Amino acid sequence: MKPIKIDLVKYRWLWFGISLAILIPGIVGIIICCLKYHAPLKPGIDFTGGSILQYQFEKPVDLEPIRQVLSDSGFPGSQVQMAQISGEQVVIMRTKAIESESDKQKIDNHLRETCGPFKMLSVDKVSATIGPELLMSGILSLLVTFAIMICYIAYRFKLDYAICAIIALFHDALALCGIFALLGLISGTEVDSLFISAILTVIGFSVHDTIVVFDRIRENTKYVGSKKLDANSGKERRLSFADIANESVNQTLARSIYTSLTVLITLTSLFLLGGVTTRDFVLAMLIGIASGTYSSIFNASCLLVFWRELKGTQRQTKFAT
C-alpha cells in the first residue's frame, strides 16, 4: 500500500478555504436563527418549555381536525405533523407546555371523540420554568469543558500548541452548530439537551485527534534544523518546522483517517438503523466527528506552522526538547 502524501503547508489556503466554505453559511444560518428564534439554533422544548405528544391512531387521520382539537382545548398555533416510526403512521403534536393535568385529559378525550382511539407512543412535557434552567446548565457544562480542556492541553503542550488545538476545537463546535442552525431553518430540526452532549463528545474527539497529531509534531521537533537531501535539486538543506509538521501529519494520517472511519462506521449504522429518538443526536456526532478529523489534520497543524513562521524560524530550535 503506497502511503498517501499530502503537502499540507503548500496548500494551506486551500484547507482554510474549505473550512470557511462550511463555516460561513453556518454563521449566516446562526445569525438568521438569532433573528427568527432569538437563539443561535432552533431551540427544542427542553430549552423553551413545551409539550410533544406522539400518538398512533388506529384509523388513518387528517391533521386538520387534530389542529382544531388542540386549538379548541386552548392550545392554538400548535404544530401537528405526520411521521413514520417503524412503518406506522404517527402523529406528532407540538404545543406550548401543557401545565395542568386536566388540560392534558381534555385534549386526550377530545382526540378520542374526533379521531377514534389511539395508542400513546411518547409524551414529553417540559414546563416553561425549567427550560431556561436546562439551557443554562447546558451552556455551563460547555464552558466548563472548554476551560478544563484548555488547561489540560496547555499543561501537556506549549502554549502555542494549546491555542491552535483550541481554535480547531472551536472550529468543530462552530461547524456543528452552523450546520444545525441551517437544518433548523430548512427542515425544522430542533436542538435539545442531547445536542449539548453531542457537542461535548465532538469536542472531546476533536481534541483527542489533534493531540495525536501534535504529539507527533512535538516528538519530531528535535529534527528541526537537521540536514536533509533534497530529492529534486540534490542539494542539502536544513529542515524547517513546516517540513516537520508536514512529515508528522503524514505519519499520523493513516491513523487519523482509519480511526475516524471506524467511529463513522458505527455512527452511520446507528443513524441508519438505530432508534428514531436519537437520530438527530447521532447526526450531530457524525457531522462533528467528520469536522474534527478534518480540522485536526489540516487546520490545527497549518495554524501551528503559520504561528511558528510568524514568530521567526530561528527560535524553533529552542523548542526541540
Add this chain to the structure above:
Amino acid sequence: MQSKTLAKRPSQKNSFSWKFFSSDWKTIAVSLVFIWSVFTLFQVDKQSNLKDWKQLGNLPVIKLKEEIWQRIEKLPDAAKMDRYERDEIFKQMLERAQSTNTIQIIWQNKRWVLYTNLKLGLDLRGGSQLLLQALPAPPLVPEITPEIMQSVQTVIDNRINSLGVSETLVQRTGKDRLIVELPGIKDPQQAKDRIGTTALLEFKELAINADGKTYWKDTGLTGADFKHAQAVPTVAGGIWRVTFEFKPEGGKKFADLTTRLVGRQIGIFLDGQPTDRSADGMPLPVEKYHGVNVKEPILAGSGEITGSFTKDQAVDLALKLNAGALPVPIKIIEERTVGATLGQDSIEKSLIAGIVGISLVMLFMIIVYGLPGLVADCALILYTLTTLAIFKTMPVTLTLAGIAGFILSVGMAVDANILIFERTKEELKSGKSLYMAIENGFNRAFSSIFDSNINSLIACAVLYSLGTVLVKGFAVTLAIGVLVSMFTAITATRTLLHLVPKYEGLFGQRSKTTVTKESTV
C-alpha cells in the same frame, strides 16, 4: 520523501522498562476478565422456570408478596428456618420475580433459555419519568427546607407505593425537586392523579362492634385539621418524642377526643392504612396495629407523643404525621413518558445497529491489518463483553443515549489499536525487528492514547456532573467504555499479539531492502 534522519530515531530509554510485558500475569488477567465477563453477562435457565417467574412478576405487588410467602411456607425446610433466613429468601425471590420481566433473551430452544439482564432505562422499556417541584407556600412555608422536602418525599413515596407498580423510584434532586420513575406503567395518568391528590390522614379510636370484635372507628379528625409535627429530643437525651400542632379548629376536636380517650389508644391512619410499617416496608396489617397511647387530655391544640422512641423512630413518626397532607403544593415540571411499543422498537433497532456497527468495524480491521486486525477484533469482543458485564454489575441503567455512547466507544476503543499498529508499522519500516517493533509500537503509542482518553474522561465528568438524567446515561457509558478500552486495547491486544506466530510480513511490511529503497526515494 521520508528522510534517513527521520527514520533513524534514537531508541528511547523506556523500551525495556516494561520487561514484564508478556510475563504470565497479563495472560492470566486477560483470561480472568474474559471468564468473569461471560459468567456475569450470561445466564442459563429452564424455560419452565423462567415462565413461572415471569407469571409471578406480572402479579400486582401485594399479591406477589403473598404468593412468595406461601411458596416459602411450602419449601421443604421452611420449618427449620428462622425469621431472618425467611426474610432473606423472601427478598431474593421478590427481586428475581420482579427482574424476570425485564430480561433480554439471547437464544432459546424448547427447554433452555440463554439470557442476560441489563437494566434498561425508561425510554427503552417504556414508562414515565416525572420531575416534581415543591413550591413554597407563604406565609406558613416561605422557603423549602430539607425537612419539608423529606416529608414531601415520604408522601409521594407512599402514594406511588400504593399504585402497586414494581421498581418505582422516588429520588431527591436539587434543593426542591423529586424525580419519580414509574417503569412499565400502563396508565401514567392514574399515577399523576395519585401524586397530585391529597392523601387522607385520619385519627381513629378503638371500638367494639356487634360481634364483640374491636375495630378502629372514625373520629372525624383528619389531616385537614393537622398543621405540623416535629421530632425533638427529650432533656434526658437519647430518648426522643414527637411534638405536633393542630389548626385551631382541629385543636378543639383533638382536645375533646383526648379528654375522652385518656389511657386508651388513638390510631393514626394514612389512606386507610396504619402509619406504622412492618419489616417489608408495607403498612402494618390493621389487626396487628395498636395505635398510640393517650397519657392525658391535650387541650392546647398541640401536644406530644412520648414513648421510648429512638431518634430514627421519632423522626419517622413525625414524617408520617406530616405525610398526611403535603406540606406544600407540588407541580409536575417535566414529564417524559415512552410507551412500551416505542421502547421495544428502540431496543430492536439499537441492537441491530450495534451488531451491524461492530461487525463492520471488525471487518474493517481485518481488511486493513490482516492477522493483527483479527487480534484487535478479539480484543474488541472482550471489550464489548466486559463493558456490558460492568453495566450489568454496577448496574448502569442503559438508555437510548447510553447505547449510543457505548456504540461510539466501540469506535474509539479500536482507535488505540490503530494507533499502536500504525506505530508498529513505522518501527518496522525503520528497520526494527518484528518483536522490537511491536514493543515500541505499544510504548510509543501509549502517551497519545493516554492523553486522548484523559480528554474524553474530562468531557464525561463534566457531562455527568452538570447534565440531565438523559445526558448522564450517555456520560457513564462512554466513561466506562473509555476505561475498559484502555485495558482491552492495550493489555489484551499486546498479550494476544505475542501469542500469534510471528512471521515476516505480519504487518504487511516488505523485506528490509525494499524498505530502505523506499525511504531514500
